[in-house]
Amino acid sequence: MTVLEAIQKSADFLGKKNVGSPRLHAELLLAHQLQLPRMKLYLNFDRVLTAVETDGLRALVKRRATREPLQHITGATSFCGHEITVSRHALVPRPETELLAEAGWNFLVTRHASRVTVLDFGTGTGCIAIALAAKCPAAQIIALDVSPDALALAKQNAAQNQVAERIEFLLSDGFAAFQSEGRVPRVPDSNAGTRIGDSWNASLRQWEFDLIISNPPYIASAEIETLEPEVRDFDPRAALDGGVDGLDFYRQLAAEAKPFLKPDGKIMVEFGDGQAGAIRTIFENQKWIVEAVKEDYSQRARILIAAKII
Numbered sequence: 001m002t003v004l005e006a007i008q009k010s011a012d013f014l015g016k017k018n019v020g021s022p023r024l025h026a027e028l029l030l031a032h033q034l035q036l037p038r039m040k041l042y043l044n045f046d047r048v049l050t051a052v053e054t055d056g057l058r059a060l061v062k063r064r065a066t067r068e069p070l071q072h073i074t075g076a077t078s079f080c081g082h083e084i085t086v087s088r089h090a091l092v093p094r095p096e097t098e099l100l101a102e103a104g105w106n107f108l109v110t111r112h113a114s115r116v117t118v119l120d121f122g123t124g125t126g127c128i129a130i131a132l133a134a135k136c137p138a139a140q141i142i143a144l145d146v147s148p149d150a151l152a153l154a155k156q157n158a159a160q161n162q163v164a165e166r167i168e169f170l171l172s173d174g175f176a177a178f179q180s181e182g183r184v185p186r187v188p189d190s191n192a193g194t195r196i197g198d199s200w201n202a203s204l205r206q207w208e209f210d211l212i213i214s215n216p217p218y219i220a221s222a223e224i225e226t227l228e229p230e231v232r233d234f235d236p237r238a239a240l241d242g243g244v245d246g247l248d249f250y251r252q253l254a255a256e257a258k259p260f261l262k263p264d265g266k267i268m269v270e271f272g273d274g275q276a277g278a279i280r281t282i283f284e285n286q287k288w289i290v291e292a293v294k295e296d297y298s299q300r301a302r303i304l305i306a307a308k309i310i
């Protein structure tokens, strides 16, 4: 079978299994099998696959046909130009979230400080923390998550991207780990997140952050069953479930984040399509100044930026 025939056959099969963009996915899986950039396939349409390559491709296509996400099969995705390892332990980073990270680093550079501090609330794969650390050499970041498995993956991703020394990984249910010592944010010694960079760790404990950034779970619990299988069956439930109306984490952030933010700091949150009005209300009811609501590439409101009233 040639490269072109393999693409066509795989695309037909994936299309019958209701996989979106079947030709693209067939090409990406074959490129992964052959360890080639996808565009190189176009220069090799007549190349005949070996038996090992054909068997390998067949196995990959079968997995994708069960609606396993492409990124889980290839093991990685790209986020703001960084390679991020993905697994069942954390949400696959989405392109929209790159806009949140971009809003974050655009704000951090305006600080013109030798050290800026960030809390990435619900870090998952660590994608936002890694992008901010890479773009802002002055950034020192706490990447917090309730899932030890996600934190282990985030730590691995930070090391892979050479930014681990400026990110501390903190196991915490919401702000609980900070609050365990009263008003002063503190990382408890018993946390399963690994402490890295002790030289700045001590001072970070007492800090209020320049930026709190979060893409929290925002799907209403009952809606999860209606999602595409790639999301419903493969993203962790803890990364999706935002409570009865999907808004629990915004209520928590709006109510609890202020003491952890510098007076002129900002909070930036991503949310789902259609939630903008409710989220603005939640923040305004907690006396935040909503400074901006930003849209994604499809002109849907997806990011809210707010500041404290000083």
Ligand SMILES: C[S@@+](CC[C@H](N)C(=O)[O-])C[C@H]1O[C@@H](n2cnc3c(N)ncnc32)[C@H](O)[C@@H]1O
Binding pocket: 090, 091, 092, 093, 094, 097, 121, 122, 123, 124, 125, 126, 127, 128, 144, 145, 146, 147, 150, 172, 173, 174, 215, 216, 217, 218, 238, 239, 240
């Ligand atoms: C939607 S995912 C976002 C992951 C990553 N920041 C991204 O944008 O791809 C939300 C993350 O919040 C974490 N999370 C859920 N409940 C939490 C809680 N109570 N406290 C802290 N993190 C939580 C989940 O484990 C998950 O990693």
